[in-house]
Every structure is written in structure tokens, then in C-alpha cells.
Amino acid sequence: MAVSTEELADSMYALVAEYAGKKKLKASDIVKEMIDKYGDEVDKNQGKEAIRLLMDSERCVYTYFGGTYIELPHKEGSAPE
């Protein structure tokens, strides 16, 4: 059975939380991990949609350290409110 995009976003959130402080993940790293985990049930486009969901819900934020990464919200200057 196909994975729902919400489920995928939750799974992504868990991944980011697991790596927090250890390794910075790029959007494409996260999608690749999901494809490894769920196999053919997810593809890149659904991965991108799930990331969009994750960001729009403000559970994660984009950060920039030379390149762009996806992380848990930081204290200082995280998205307002």
C-alpha cells in the first residue's frame, strides 16, 4: 500500500530529529533516505511534496551554511511566531 504524503513527512521529521546536531541533511538526502526506506512506494516528486508539507507546517526549517540544509527550528531567529 502506498505511503501517504503526511506519513512520509512524519517519517522525514523523525529522520531530521535523529540526526540533529550530528549531521546536516540536504533535502535530496532526506528524499533518498525515504526512497531507501519505502522503496518503490515513494518517488522523488512525492518526496518533494512531503518536504513542502514539512516546511509549511514549520516543524522543520531551511538553514544555510554554505549550502542549504533542513533542520529542526533553531532558537535564535527561527521563523516568527
Add this chain to the structure above:
Amino acid sequence: MAAPARKTDIGPPHYEKFLHPIIKENYGKWKYHEVIKPGVLVHVAETGAKIFTVRAASPRLLSSTTILLICDLADKYSGGYLRFTSRNNIEFILDNEANIDPLINELKQNNIPVGGTKNSISNIVHTQGWIHCHSSATDASGLVKVIMDDCFEYFENMTLPHKVKIAVACCLNMCGAVHCSDIAILGLHRRPPKIDHANLKNMCEIPSTVASCPTAAIRPTYVDGKPSVKIDEDRCMFCGNCFSVCPAMPIADPLNDGVSIWVGGKVSNARTQPTFTKLAIPYIPNNPPRWTEVTEAVKKIVTIYAQDAEKYERVGEWIERIGWPRFFDLTGFEFTKYHIDDFKYAGLTYRRTTQMKY
């Protein structure tokens, strides 16, 4: 309460909304152009229609007050139509030739000079520096100001052999095609970052910090029992990447930071192929607010080029013709070991022939 709609992914407004009607009618149908006088262009279409452009200087860093002034001038003289160039100049797009001189006069009254066309020194492309960047080894806006003050006659006239494009970048990251200019000023750090071992663990992620170094000079270590990092100083090329990731590794150092001067690059394909700039002066200490040693060196290069180059020779083409030994002779700049490349493909720049000029 109807909150204003927040829309995403709409992109910029369509440019057609901002085109002068004459431009819209003759879009893609321009036949030729002429430079009427410094800073003033006329473009003539196949139909004979004409559009005039007045090119004015800008420091790029503009207050809203000045933008609003420019808007008023545009309304008064160019029907509200204007644009900016790739070198940060302001261009008023006029259909009425009679408005050109009154516009120029009013610009001058507001200390906005007109020029930068054809064989001139146009505005300097530059980066942010101390105005807005954490990585800078020098200030860009200040250098631009003092160099343009000094070379001002060449902005207002078109007497040089060809265009001279100058650029300023305030650190090795070089945000903005500096390496392909006729003359480039590049800010440099010269000393590896100082490490704040006491706070590093709290302020930074050690793995990301190690990974940030392009030359792999950073290793994890323990200092006084606390996790921290160390730098293999021989490998550090002072890029400051680590500081971007880890604020406990500041690279700015007033004693050692400064600028270097590079010459002879170009991007256009006209005549010779695009090329990078080459090192002329490896280091000049920062001397704000007017960086006299820098402006003198730039003025010297421009003056000698103006005297010695053939018409339609860019700085790099001129040096290529006379040879680098002669360039160092004429300018009196010292040739040092730093001028000899020692990076990966350095060998390609060694002279492997006896063909030489003395």
C-alpha cells in the same frame, strides 16, 4: 478580519508592464545605436523610430529617498520609464530628445553624474563588505567610492583605448564576476582563523565544522579536556568557510587583512577569448577611509594603459602584446614569488620556451 492574502510561487511581475511603448513596438527590431555623447545613447529601429538612453551613476547602495527622487525625475523626463544596467548604473529611457539636457542638468544638481558609455570606466561591480557581510577582509563600497573619485574623468569621458571594467570583491568567495575584469581588487585574509576553544563546543557542531573546510585542514581534537578542533595551518588558504559554519573561528584580523590587485581579465568574446585576471600586487594593507595606496596603483595602471595601448585593446590584450615583464617594468610593481602560481595546474603557467622579451 480579512488578512491580506499571502501568495507563494507567483514569480516576478512580467517585464512587459515596464517597457516603454516605443520599446514594445520595436522589440527585437533595433537596427543600430550611436553614442551621442558620454552617457547618452540613441537606438534606432528598422522603422526609423528612436529611443534615447541617459546613463547615470549610482553607488548601488541607495536609500529609498534617492530611489523616490529618481522616480520623480523619471516621471518628469522619461514618462516614468527607467532601468538599471548589469553594472548598477541607472538608465532613463526617453522618447523626447529635448528632455536629455534638462534631465542631465537636474541629475547633476543632485550629484548624480552621467557617463559610463563606450571607452570609459563604467561603474564598478562590487560586493557587500563591511556593510553587510561576515566574511569580508575589506570594505567594498569604500573602495569603489575612492577609486571612482580618482578615476572620475574616465567615467565622464570616452578617451580610453577601450572599456576598462573594474570590480571589487571583499573576500575569496568573490560574489560577482571580479575575476574577469580589466582591473580587480580582491580582499584577502592572510592568517588562519583563531579558535575559541573554550566556547567552540557550545557554539558549533564539530562534524559540520570539519566538513566545511575545502582543504581538509580542520581536525577534531580535545583542548583542556573539551572537544574542539585544530587547524593544520600549512593547508589553510584563509577562505573563511569554517567561520561561516562556526562562529568560534573568527578569521577577520585587522593586522593582516588587506587587498590584492589583479589585471587583464575579460568576459566578452570580442577578439580574444574570455580570460581571468592575473596577479599584479599580492598585498596592500587596509588603509581606510581612502585606501590611498590602492587608488594610486589603479590610477597608475589606467594611466599607463591609456598611453601605451592601441585603440580597441583591452587591458589584458595590451599586456599580452607588450608582455608581462614590460608590464611590471612600466608600472614599477615588484614581481615576487607570490606572482608565480603554486596551485594545482601551476605548471601550465611556467614558460616552456626561449621566446622571451627583455
Add this chain to the structure above:
Amino acid sequence: MSDSKSPILDELEKGPWPSFVTEIKKAAEKSPMAQGLLEQLELSYKEKKTHWKHGGIVGVKGYGGGIIGRYSDASDKFPDVAHFHTVRVNQPSGWFYTADALRELMGIWEKHGSCLTNFHGSTGDTVFLGTKTSELEAIFTELSEKGWDLGGSGSDVRTPSCCVGPARCEFACYDTLALTYDLTMSYQDELHRPFFPYKWKFKMAGCPNDCVASIARSDFSIIGTWKDDIRMDSEAVKEYAADADFNIQKFVVNKCPSKCMSWDGEKLEIDNRNCVKCMHCINVMPKALRVGKEKGAAILIGAKAPIVEGAQLASVIVPFIDMTPPYQELKDLIAAIWEFWDEHGVARERIGECIQRVGLGSFIEQIGLKPLPQMVLQPRDNPYIFYEEYLEEE
């Protein structure tokens, strides 16, 4: 005089060139943030050192690009610039505006920021310089309400930009403004939501003069060119010949890099088969010479800064491509390259470096292009060929 808060910077109000210090002071009349900037900058000039800290963790909801975070490292002294973030606003193609459009932008900016701007940032965006985290959402909402959007930053498609092109340049070989708009709109998701290993810059130049420095500054550089003969108006050639200050032999013919022109004092001839389309003769005789009629563009890829492998200008992957909308062939190529980059790219590696690592030969094979002699200056001169196939005896 002595009560000035910026005696060192005041020196930079002297001289004929317009002064950025004067601009900061004008903005300071309206915004305390600009006053804070002035005072902090004065300190930088005094100490010869920047006072900004990196701040890569701010943005507007859902977008990974468009805001450059910046914090002061001396916020105790200059609380007004404790936050001083940049907003990159996607500029209109060709940097054309009307006064009304600029007033609209300034209206938003005076309300929410430092009143300081860059026209433009080096990538091409309209830059609002300096605001607080708490203002970002309001700025974005008001911009989007008026039909403006943010530009790129980080590992995304950076705001595409182009030269003035057919809007006002007779040399333009394709419509740079239309293509810039089209690509910007087609890749909105890639522009706002970073998904690449690193940044990706598109720059569009209408002819080989490359007024936007695309060959040096972009990962994907689209430079207009033509295939057929340079168009010549012999009457106009005579006018140039009659001009005592203009020397056709010396200024034009002798400077032709392919030595394909000749001038006998009466007639200018061009051996078009040998012309490399460098633009020189057309640049200096714009009334007499024009680019050909069979126009299109060359695509070059992979300009990059890092000195690692020796920095690079972009190099040719498609010598000539048709440039009529809807640009399907171009977009298919872009899709293939992004697919390749997603598979082979590593973090913070530009496409140019990725190609260098993998090899241009394998790269073009994987994106489905045929090797062509135009892609190189010369064939290899070393015999260390990595043959991938050999014959096996039956």
C-alpha cells in the same frame, strides 16, 4: 563637525562620485536601523574589521531562499542592527521598471526595513538591505499582494537574470527577457525550495559580448549567436571609410581574431566560414555590420569559483540551439542535467566541479548529448585513454 557620529566615513562624502555614506545618512533620517548601520560601519572603518555574524537560519514560511540572515556581533552597542537581514526580491527581466513600480516597492520597504537597498545584488535581485526577523512575513505578504515574489538563495535555482537583449540592443540573437521570465516561472519550486547539492545560476546573454558575464558567473550560460553570414550594408561601410578618425584596416580588419576579413580601401569582405562570431567588427561598426539571420544560442555549462581544480569559465556543451518558445529542447536538457546532478553531485559541489570529477565525456553521454569537436579546443594529447570496451576471443 566634531559632533558627527561618523568622522571617518564623512571623508567618503567628499569627491565627485555619488557617496554610499550620504545614502546611509539619508536613510537614517527615516530609519533608526540605517543610523545603526552608519555607526557600526564607522566602527568597522576604525578597527578595519567587519562586525557581522553569519545568520543562515531565517526565512519566510515554506521558502528556503530569498532571505540572507545577518546579525551584528556588537548588538549591545548597536541594538538597531542586532538583526539586519537582506530580502532578495526577484527583479523584472532586464531590470526594467516604471517609477510607479519602484514607489510601490519603496512603500513596503520604508514601512518594514532600513530604507536601504541595492539596485541590484550581484545575482540580479532587487535587494532590500537590512530588516528584523519579525518583519519578514509582513514584507513577504505585502510584496506578494502587489505581485512581487522573492528571489533565490542557498542551494536552489538562483534568480535568473539577463542582459537588456531585444528590448534595446540590436545585437540580441534571441529574446533574453522572455527566456528569463519563462525559466523563472517554470522553475518556481526549484527557486524557492532548495533541493540541489548547491546553487544553480542561469544567466542569459543575447550575444557573445555577454554583458551579464554569464560565462564567468553561471552554471548554465545561454549566449546568443548566429550561424549564417554577417549582414553588411556597403553604403554604411563607405561612411565609416570616409570618417578620418576611423581606420577600417587598423581598428577592424587587423583586430579580427580569425583573420577572415579583408579591406582594399573600397570593399570590405568577410570570409564567413572562418568567422568565429566574436562580435568585434560588429561592435565597432554597428551601422554597417549586423549579426546574421539564422540566430540561436550556444549553451555553456559549469563556471565555478573554487580554486581547487583551477577555477573555470563555463564550457560549451551545445554549440547551437534554436531559441523559439516554448524552449522544449532546452528544458529537456536542463531536466537531464538536474537528474545527473541529483545522482552524482555531492554537497556544496557546483555542477562544473561535478562534471570535472566525472569527466565531460561521461557527463554528455549520461545526459544524452553527442560528443562534438566544438566542445573542446583540441582533442586530447595524452594517450591514457580509459577504453570501456574490448573484444573477447570467441
